[in-house]
Amino acid sequence: MFESLTSWRAEISVNLRSPSGLDDAGRIDAIRALEELTCAATAAQAALAAELDESQRADQAVAGVPVAQ
Numbered sequence: 001m002f003e004s005l006t007s008w009r010a011e012i013s014v015n016l017r018s019p020s021g022l023d024d025a026g027r028i029d030a031i032r033a034l035e036e037l038t039c040a041a042t043a044a045q046a047a048l049a050a051e052l053d054e055s056q057r058a059d060q061a062v063a064g065v066p067v068a069q
Helices: 002-015 024-062
Strands: none
Touching: none
């Protein structure tokens, strides 16, 4: 998953270095797609952060760290 994300990020960055060649309708579609990508990335980030929190709490519980800490 991480390698795919890194690849997508790199591809988007490369495409920003020159004019898009899109007409206004194409620009609107691209902006919409990027907004949807932003929303999906935000949701994925939240899900991964929740998984990390759960994992860390479990590891700390096994290690005997008090819940209050």
